[in-house]
Amino acid sequence: MTVKSDLPQGTLDLLILKVAELGPVHGYAIAQRLQQVSRDVVQVPQGSLYPALHRLENRGLLAADWKETETGRDAKFYRLTRKGRAQLETEAASWQRLTEAVGLILRLSEGGAE
Amino acid sequence: MTVKSDLPQGTLDLLILKVAELGPVHGYAIAQRLQQVSRDVVQVPQGSLYPALHRLENRGLLAADWKETETGRDAKFYRLTRKGRAQLETEAASWQRLTEAVGLILRLSEGGAE
């Protein structure tokens, strides 16, 4: 039974921090946002989402306040802390460095001599 | 204690399959190759490398033969099976789809309206 593995380990944190950077959002909206922007490529199940949010909050990367949604429901709004912003920059840079490196490797035979 | 996390989960398999596609190589050479081509961004510790090779072999994606290196040492040369080639194509496509999606998300605020 192979794992579905929609997202590689560690990527979810990066994406959540990124969405939180744009302004306070609650978890459910984060998942919807990721799915919309990625055109359904990124789909975050709740069993992945909420544990991730709690971990990020425990690490001090996110801070949360209970507020009311426009529709009148209670929701936990997350915002990026100063520490979280630094972490986001670091992880985003790592991601870019890594994807470039993997890209180099995957194009090994296609490009031929480089 | 944060994990060093050089490579996201699942990426290592993709890279190994890719190197094996170029021709029969032994494990030690795969790790060196990845490090060289990626300009030291990708560094595969032996504790990650060999278990990954065994798993890929058990899944029938790689096949191995003991041969001698140019330097005279015994080494296990891995080559891509037909099944492994198909898997490589699938994973490479998934990787590209994913990186594009993540790229879209990471550029959310920079580009503003797009």
Place this chain on the structure above:
DNA sequence: GCTAATATGTAGGAGTGCGAGGTATAGCTC
């Protein structure tokens, strides 16, 4: 004989994603 590089391997812990389950409210239809 000692060290370094080559080449392979295992064991155990740590961390994360996900399926499956549970709770509660708002709004809609009937």
Place this chain on the structure above:
DNA sequence: GAGCTATACCTCGCACTCCTACATATTAGC
């Protein structure tokens, strides 16, 4: 007001992978 869907939160436990540390054997150089 009964039932349904969507919203919004949560937890448990399994599965999987990565990595540190350790162990082994050979070749080359000093």
